[in-house]
Amino acid sequence: MGKCVIFCAADFDGLIEPIESGDFVLAADGGLRHLQKLGIEPDGILGDFDSLGYAPAGAQVFPVEKADTDSMLAVRRGMALGYREFLLYGALGGERLDHTVANFGVLQFLAEHGAVGYLADRRYLVTVLRNGHISFSKEATGIVSVFCLGADARGVSIRNLQYPLENGTLQSGFPLGVSNHFAGKESEISVKDGNLLIIWDTVNGFPQGRS
Secondary structure, X not given: OOOEEEEOOOOOOXXXXXXXXXXXXEEEOOHHHHHHHHOOOOOEEEEOOOOOOOOOOOOEEOXXXXXXXXXXXXXXXXXXXXXXXXXXXXXXXXXXXXXXXXXXXXXXXXXXXXXXXXXXXXXXEEEEEEOOEEEEOOOOOOEEEEEEOOOOEEEEEXXXXXXXXXXXXXXXOEOXXXXXXXXXXXXXXXXXXXXXXXXXXXXXXXXXXXX
């Protein structure tokens, strides 16, 4: 099974990997504009369409006053179809900082439901790791930042980065893991109990391994 690729309404400056034949593509409200520019026909369109300004034919339309953001609606749709890996474009930056923060919560929702999610733009890749580990190749360069998301993250180990940590605790009120650096070695970040929000440069691509 491929991944669920979701296009949201914030800034978008290009794909970081090709869309494969097994992927399921969703447009969340104004994310449809990005797909139209790419000449890609989505497999589904949904949202309240306050960003797009009209409801496209065949779209699943939701009220503006609702509990879920459009990106969360799209994630729920993908999960209902059985997808467990998600890539969201147009979900970082833009004019709405509150929606970027909300999308960090979407990543946490995915991690807590046994799925994997990434927010992507030309500059950053973002994911949430829960009770597991993630690894990067020795070719990775630049900055990687690790934050606690929610309750204290315990049993955190950061190996072969510039600033290591072994079996430590990260707290949301103390950003100890900000601005670490890849060091030319195969590196690993792991957590035994809790959620880690991890941000790194898109040029490094997706992690080498994850479990």
